[in-house]
Amino acid sequence: MYKNIYFIGIGGIGMSAIARYYKFKGFNVGGYDRTPSELTRKLEEEGIQVHYEDRPELIPHNVEETLVVYTPAIPSTLNELQYVLDNRYRVIKRSKMLGEITQGQKCLAVAGTHGKTTTSTMVAHIITESGDGCSAFLGGISKNYGTNMLMSHNPVVVVEADEFDRSFHQLHPAISVITAMDADHLDIYGDLEHVQESFRIYASQVSGNLIIKKGLPIGPDDTKAKILTYHLDDPEADFHATNMRLDSLGHYTYDLVHPEGVLSDIKVGTLGWVNVENSIAAAAICLCNGTDPEKIRKAIGTFAGAKRRIDVHVNNGRLTYIDDYAHHPEELATAISSIRGIFPERKITAIFQPHLFTRTRDFAPEFAAALSKVDKLILLDIYPAREEPIPGVTSEIIFKDVTAPEKLMLPKSGLMDYLEKEDIDVLVTFGAGDIDRFIGPVTEMLEKRI
Numbered sequence: 001m002y003k004n005i006y007f008i009g010i011g012g013i014g015m016s017a018i019a020r021y022y023k024f025k026g027f028n029v030g031g032y033d034r035t036p037s038e039l040t041r042k043l044e045e046e047g048i049q050v051h052y053e054d055r056p057e058l059i060p061h062n063v064e065e066t067l068v069v070y071t072p073a074i075p076s077t078l079n080e081l082q083y084v085l086d087n088r089y090r091v092i093k094r095s096k097m098l099g100e101i102t103q104g105q106k107c108l109a110v111a112g113t114h115g116k117t118t119t120s121t122m123v124a125h126i127i128t129e130s131g132d133g134c135s136a137f138l139g140g141i142s143k144n145y146g147t148n149m150l151m152s153h154n155p156v157v158v159v160e161a162d163e164f165d166r167s168f169h170q171l172h173p174a175i176s177v178i179t180a181m182d183a184d185h186l187d188i189y190g191d192l193e194h195v196q197e198s199f200r201i202y203a204s205q206v207s208g209n210l211i212i213k214k215g216l217p218i219g220p221d222d223t224k225a226k227i228l229t230y231h232l233d234d235p236e237a238d239f240h241a242t243n244m245r246l247d248s249l250g251h252y253t254y255d256l257v258h259p260e261g262v263l264s265d266i267k268v269g270t271l272g273w274v275n276v277e278n279s280i281a282a283a284a285i286c287l288c289n290g291t292d293p294e295k296i297r298k299a300i301g302t303f304a305g306a307k308r309r310i311d312v313h314v315n316n317g318r319l320t321y322i323d324d325y326a327h328h329p330e331e332l333a334t335a336i337s338s339i340r341g342i343f344p345e346r347k348i349t350a351i352f353q354p355h356l357f358t359r360t361r362d363f364a365p366e367f368a369a370a371l372s373k374v375d376k377l378i379l380l381d382i383y384p385a386r387e388e389p390i391p392g393v394t395s396e397i398i399f400k401d402v403t404a405p406e407k408l409m410l411p412k413s414g415l416m417d418y419l420e421k422e423d424i425d426v427l428v429t430f431g432a433g434d435i436d437r438f439i440g441p442v443t444e445m446l447e448k449r450i
Contacts, residue, residue, distance in 0.1 A: 007031030099170030112179025272338030329366035353431030383433025
C-alpha cells in the first residue's frame with residue numbers, strides 16, 4: 001500500500017490537481033518542478049513539499065511505499081526520472097493516474113482542441129452550485145473557487161480530457177462533450193488525420209451521451225454512445241441558442257433550445273459569444289446528467305470563468321485589459337472575434353507570445369491571419385517550453401505576413417517600458433508561455449491611469 005505519492009513536474013496544471021487530490025486523501029505528497037510559480041506556492045501553502053533542483057536524494061527512499069507520477073513534458077534525461085526508473089519504483093504517467101481515479105465514478109468529460117478548460121470548469125461549477133456536488137480535475141484555475149481541483153463525496157467526477165500525448169485514451173466517460181478537432185500537437189500526431197483518429201478512439205470509450213460540436217467528423221460507427229450535437233446558433237443542432245442579446249458590459253442573455261424544450265433567459269456570467277457557446281456545451285452535459293434546468297440557468301449566471309480565459313483585469317469603460325491563454329490559431333481567431341464583438345468601436349492592441357517552435361512552424365500563416373484581425377500587434381519571441389530551437393523558426397515567420405494596421409516585434413525585456421508610453425484602449429495578452437508573468441505589472445500600470 002502506498003504512503004507516498006511523488007510528482008515529477010508537480011507544478012503543471014493537471015499534475016497539481018492530482019497532487020491536491022492525494023493530499024486530501026491523506027497521503028504524503030511531494031515533488032519536483034523546474035521553477036517556482038503561483039501554483040507551486042499554493043501547493044506549498046497547502047502542506048505539499050516542492051523542490052526546484054533535480055535531486056534524486058529528495059525522493060522518498062521506500063520504493064514499495066512510493067508511487068511516482070510524471071508528466072510527458074518532463075525531459076527523459078532528468079536525473080530524478082532516471083533514478084526512479086532504475087530503482088524500480090512504480091512510475092506512471094499523469095493521464096493513467098487520472099484514469100485510475102475516475103474508475104468507479106460517473107465521469108463527465110470535456111475534450112477538444114480548444115474550449116475544454118472553460119467548459120469543464122463551468123460544468124463543475126453548475127453541478128457544485130446545484131447542490132449535488134462533484135469532484136473535478138481542471139486544466140485551469142476556477143475563479144469561483146480559486147483552485148483547479150474540487151472534492152466531493154458524490155461519486156461524480158468532472159475532468160478535462162486532454163488530447164496531448166493521447167492522454168484522454170485513459171478515460172471512459174459516461175457523458176462527454178467534444179468541442180473541436182483541429183490540427184494541433186503535430187509534434188505528436190503528425191497531421192490532422194491522426195488527430196481526428198485519436199478523437200474517434202476517445203469517442204469509442206464514451207458509454208452514455210456524446211455531445212459533439214455540430215459538423216465534427218464523428219458518427220454512429222465511432223461510438224456506442226448516443227450522439228447529440230450543439231452549436232452557438234445552428235437551429236439543426238440538438239442544443240443551440242436563440243434570441244441572443246448583448247448588454248452594455250459585454251454579457252449575453254439567450255434562450256437555450258434543447259431536446260426537452262427551451263430554457264429561457266440564461267445570462268452568461270463571462271464575456272463574449274464564445275462563452276455563450278461554451279455554456280451551451282456545459283448545459284448539455286448537465287441536462288444529460290439530470291441536473292435541474294433552473295439550477296443550470298442560475299449557475300451559468302454566477303460562473304466567473306477560469307483564469308486566463310478571456311480573463312478581464314481592467315474594464316472601466318475607458319480602459320480595458322484582458323488576458324487569454326490562446327496559443328493555437330483557431331483559439332486566437334475565436335477570442336479576437338469575441339472581444340471585437342464586445343468592443344466593436346474600440347482599438348484592440350494584442351500582445352502575443354508564440355508557444356513552441358513546432359507549433360509556430362506548423363501554423364505560421366494561420367497565426368498571421370488570426371492576428372491580422374487586431375488593430376495593433378505586439379509580437380514577442382517564441383516561448384520554447386519543452387523544445388529546443390529549430391533553425392529558421394522565429395516569431396518573424398508569423399510577423400512578416402501580419403496585415404494589421406500597426407505591428408511591431410519586441411523582446412519581453414522591453415515590453416513594460418514600451419507600454420508605459422503607449423495610449424491604450426483595449427489591451428489583450430495572448431499565449432501559453434510565461435506571458436502571464438506580465439498580468440500583475442500591466443494591471444497595476446493601467447489602474448494608475450484610471
